[in-house]
Amino acid sequence: MSSRPTPAPAPATGRRPAGIPGSELAGPFPVGEYAAALRAQLRSFARVQLIGELVNLRPSRARVYFELRDSAGAIPCAAWREDWEAIVGRAGDSPEGMQVVVAGGCDYYPGSATSSPAFSFAVTDMRVAGEGDLLVRIDRLRKQLDAEGLLQLQKQLPRPLLPRTIGVITGPTGKARDDAATNRFLCRLDEIPETGAKGFWFGAETERFGVFLVRQGERLFAYANSCPHLGSPLDWQPDRFLDRSGRHIICGTHGALFRITDGFCVSGPCAGAALKKAAILCQGDAVYLCDDPF
Numbered sequence: 001m002s003s004r005p006t007p008a009p010a011p012a013t014g015r016r017p018a019g020i021p022g023s024e025l026a027g028p029f030p031v032g033e034y035a036a037a038l039r040a041q042l043r044s045f046a047r048v049q050l051i052g053e054l055v056n057l058r059p060s061r062a063r064v065y066f067e068l069r070d071s072a073g074a075i076p077c078a079a080w081r082e083d084w085e086a087i088v089g090r091a092g093d094s095p096e097g098m099q100v101v102v103a104g105g106c107d108y109y110p111g112s113a114t115s116s117p118a119f120s121f122a123v124t125d126m127r128v129a130g131e132g133d134l135l136v137r138i139d140r141l142r143k144q145l146d147a148e149g150l151l152q153l154q155k156q157l158p159r160p161l162l163p164r165t166i167g168v169i170t171g172p173t174g175k176a177r178d179d180a181a182t183n184r185f186l187c188r189l190d191e192i193p194e195t196g197a198k199g200f201w202f203g204a205e206t207e208r209f210g211v212f213l214v215r216q217g218e219r220l221f222a223y224a225n226s227c228p229h230l231g232s233p234l235d236w237q238p239d240r241f242l243d244r245s246g247r248h249i250i251c252g253t254h255g256a257l258f259r260i261t262d263g264f265c266v267s268g269p270c271a272g273a274a275l276k277k278a279a280i281l282c283q284g285d286a287v288y289l290c291d292d293p294f
């Protein structure tokens with residue numbers, strides 16, 4: 001691929017203003033003609049395959065835009081919506097954040113009096129860099145870590161069936177980062193009695209916040225663990241959020257009672273106020289707190 005496109009000058013049409021006095025460069029050429037020549041030149045470049053991480057995916061009505069990146073650089077890419085849907089259909093999922101191989105060639109939209117020009121690599125086909133590629137890299141890494149003795153300690157660590165905290169190593173724009181940052185695992189449904197409640201705390205110091213779940217059979221309700229009266233936690237003993245009858249949430253400090261279904265305070269010093277609802281997500285029997293819980 002040539003590194004420096006040199007579009008052919010446009011043929012002379014009518015009278016043109018003079019160039020810069022003393023300049024030996026050809027022209028001036030009308031910019032639209034130059035842009036069209038640039039597009040023709042870029043389109044004449046060899047079509048190739050590129051490999052990199054697919055990030056910044058932005059679908060539009062007709063086309064899908066994204067970037068392909070590696071540690072040394074990036075290329076803006078675009079695919080026609082129809083081609084993209086066929087590609088995603090084959091991949092089985094959106095390849096955002098994954099290592100992919102794309103096929104295509106350079107293109108240039110010359111813009112107009114009212115729209116901006118744009119360069120893109122026009123993608124006509126793509127494949128996710130296969131499981132095989134990944135397994136080879138994992139195997140190489142495992143051997144390297146083993147040679148450094150780093151796997152010995154790892155083997156001795158207890159591995160809980162259901163870890164409470166996990167770490168994810170990914171790029172700053174990787175899709176895996178979004179997935180991990182979006183939801184926090186709270187518990188499994190069967191860890192809460194059929195008519196009972198369970199509290200959870202997150203963060204530290206000024207960032208610390210609590211939420212609690214109330215279960216009524218298969219229904220779950222989630223609230224911030226903060227009484228609207230004074231902002232104190234409601235549970236006077238861990239996980240004791242309900243009154244004796246199990247029909248109301250109770251604040252252990254001054255005894256305010258709240259409806260379980262909507263957190264509305266029906267009696268006590270903050271009557272008429274309400275608990276702040278928290279957003280949760282249930283997947284199978286696992287309960288997650290959504291990233292922006294309130």
Ligand code: FES
Pocket residue numbers: 227228229230231232251252253254255256268269270
């Ligand atoms: S702090 Fe909850 S009722 Fe006063």
